[in-house]
Amino acid sequence: MDQTLLRKTEFVADKGETQLEQVYVRSLAVVSRRVAGETLIVPVRGKVGDLASIYSFNQTGSLIWQSMETPKTLPDLIKAVQQEYAVGYEQAEQDVKQFLQDTLSAGLVELREQVSMAAMNSTGQGELQSAGSH
Amino acid sequence: MEQLSYGAFSTDLHQRQTGQRAPTQVSIEVTRRCPLECQHCYNNLPMGDQDARSREMTTEEHFKMLDELVDMGCFWLLYTGGEIFARKDFLEIYTYAKQKGFLITLFTNGTLINEKIADYLVEWPPFAIEITLYGRTRETYEALTMIPGSYDRCLRGIKLLKERNLPLKLKTVATSINKHEVVAMRQFAEEELGVEFKIDGQINPRIDCSQSPLAVRLTPEEVVALDMHTPKGVSEYRRLAKHDLERPPNLSQVDTLYFCGGGMESFAINAYGEMGICVLSQQETFDVRQAGLKQAWEHSLHSVRMRKRSRVTKCVECRIQSLCAMCPANGEMENGDRETPVSFLCNVAHLRAMVIEAEVPTHGECEFCAGGSEHGALVESARRITSREIDVESWAGPQQILPILNNVGVAAGGCGGCGRH
Numbered sequence: 001m002d003q004t005l006l007r008k009t010e011f012v013a014d015k016g017e018t019q020l021e022q023v024y025v026r027s028l029a030v031v032s033r034r035v036a037g038e039t040l041i042v043p044v045r046g047k048v049g050d051l052a053s054i055y056s057f058n059q060t061g062s063l064i065w066q067s068m069e070t071p072k073t074l075p076d077l078i079k080a081v082q083q084e085y086a087v088g089y090e091q092a093e094q095d096v097k098q099f100l101q102d103t104l105s106a107g108l109v110e111l112r113e114q115v116s117m118a119a120m121n122s123t124g125q126g127e128l129q130s131a132g133s134h
Numbered sequence: 135m136e137q138l139s140y141g142a143f144s145t146d147l148h149q150r151q152t153g154q155r156a157p158t159q160v161s162i163e164v165t166r167r168c169p170l171e172c173q174h175c176y177n178n179l180p181m182g183d184q185d186a187r188s189r190e191m192t193t194e195e196h197f198k199m200l201d202e203l204v205d206m207g208c209f210w211l212l213y214t215g216g217e218i219f220a221r222k223d224f225l226e227i228y229t230y231a232k233q234k235g236f237l238i239t240l241f242t243n244g245t246l247i248n249e250k251i252a253d254y255l256v257e258w259p260p261f262a263i264e265i266t267l268y269g270r271t272r273e274t275y276e277a278l279t280m281i282p283g284s285y286d287r288c289l290r291g292i293k294l295l296k297e298r299n300l301p302l303k304l305k306t307v308a309t310s311i312n313k314h315e316v317v318a319m320r321q322f323a324e325e326e327l328g329v330e331f332k333i334d335g336q337i338n339p340r341i342d343c344s345q346s347p348l349a350v351r352l353t354p355e356e357v358v359a360l361d362m363h364t365p366k367g368v369s370e371y372r373r374l375a376k377h378d379l380e381r382p383p384n385l386s387q388v389d390t391l392y393f394c395g396g397g398m399e400s401f402a403i404n405a406y407g408e409m410g411i412c413v414l415s416q417q418e419t420f421d422v423r424q425a426g427l428k429q430a431w432e433h434s435l436h437s438v439r440m441r442k443r444s445r446v447t448k449c450v451e452c453r454i455q456s457l458c459a460m461c462p463a464n465g466e467m468e469n470g471d472r473e474t475p476v477s478f479l480c481n482v483a484h485l486r487a488m489v490i491e492a493e494v495p496t497h498g499e500c501e502f503c504a505g506g507s508e509h510g511a512l513v514e515s516a517r518r519i520t521s522r523e524i525d526v527e528s529w530a531g532p533q534q535i536l537p538i539l540n541n542v543g544v545a546a547g548g549c550g551g552c553g554r555h
Contacts, residue, residue, distance in 0.1 A: 031235030035209045036147055036156070042235040046257050054143055054237075056136045102135040 019116040023071035024100060030108050032065060039065065041108055055108060057099075060085070064099050071114065074100075140237065140261065147209075151399065155439075157431055159210040159400035160203060161413050164224060165190055166405050168217040170243055171280040172268065174309050174347045176338045176414070176467070181220060191407045195423060196227045199403065202427040204234050210261075211236040214413065216405065219246035229258055237261040243268075244291030245284050252294035264303045265292055269311075270318035278311045278350070296327055303330045307337065308360055309350040314529040316360065335360060336459055338467045341416045354481040355515045355524055362489055362519060363526040374456035375492035383497070385450045389442050391472060392462055397439030401431065409435055415463035417472070448498035449475050457492075458483035477501075481508065488516040
């Protein structure tokens, strides 16, 4: 019989091989809704954003938000904007950075670190390890 | 990124959607069961009503409905009862709705709110939570709710929410039982607690057709005296009357039976999974458990909302419609017919107009207009109000707590006219 009460699953890599990258993720304390053709961001949990307000994005903002359905790095987001709109790297970078600055300060987006997927894919070193406590 | 206040967003959205039929607001009645037995209530049932309980939508049915509401673009959600916290799974349903991004308002009597619920609401805050206060003393409150201990439990609920800075608002329903404490309730809310307070003088018969709530309804004179008790009330009615009198009658611009936002931008779901125009209009509802919400909204409710009125009543040409609460739901509840004018409401509207000295143009055979059978009594009522012979402040004296059952035509029991009871 499995006596495990708490199972913690984490990524590990061989010593010296770990490569962390910064990714942007949507806060779990907000929900996006599509109302009357507009993307709205609604804070749903306490202490997040201004609960007396809702947030809306322009077209570029909506695209960046859509892209963050899964965690994304800054280059990922810049690339997404460049692919959608015919803009140069610098303009796309400026738009994305402005968006991230606004949303991070409002608590709509969070910055996390995760093991670099690129590194894992290239080295094959990453593996899943489960640790149980009893 | 643009940050919008709810008010600005709401105004903008409504302006953009004017004339369009899009369901942005929904009222969901989670149960009709309630731990209180308020004499004026239009739909309360005992907590132990097993039949009512067995017919209520399940937790899973609520979840499914919320998914559908998201797909339909619904954004504002009101949870009402009965008493919402009478359902043990209410917070589960509420949390699911929060996770879907609705702006949620909660209507509650506050008596079942404990620390655990209050803490939970801090974690998952509603857009607004409105508690109805039925009196400022234990005696009065419990004379209306009929439940000993309910006053203290209500105050505890208010305290718990206020301590946590939740978006609390208070309101009351003015009745013959608690009218003498309305001023004290307002002071308690606005001055002691610093929260918004509003008074609702509207009391309807029950949706099971019983007329029993009318036994505690204020007289038209009392309703209007209360309306005009504050300078704000007087100026607001003056503004509304001026607006109405400068324009052609609202109802003459449309030929549909319903003229409100019900069925256009809003609708209601009752505790048993039936869609209707609003929580009051229950003669014609549609089961959404099988057909689904979208189908009911697009077909069944659409046909109700677009139905033409069958006759021209005195309401159609009336120029003080903004002073009047008459609507098909009120006609349905009071007369068993959506189009027959409710005499009580007509009386109140004409009295409001007379007190603020707004002249009402003739609009068909109206007993309250000049030459009508009730006009003389209306003039006398207006005199009593403006001369302060009838005065809200004086109500605060010693009161008879028990309701005085002297309203003509008031009786419990079904109307027999709506075909449902």
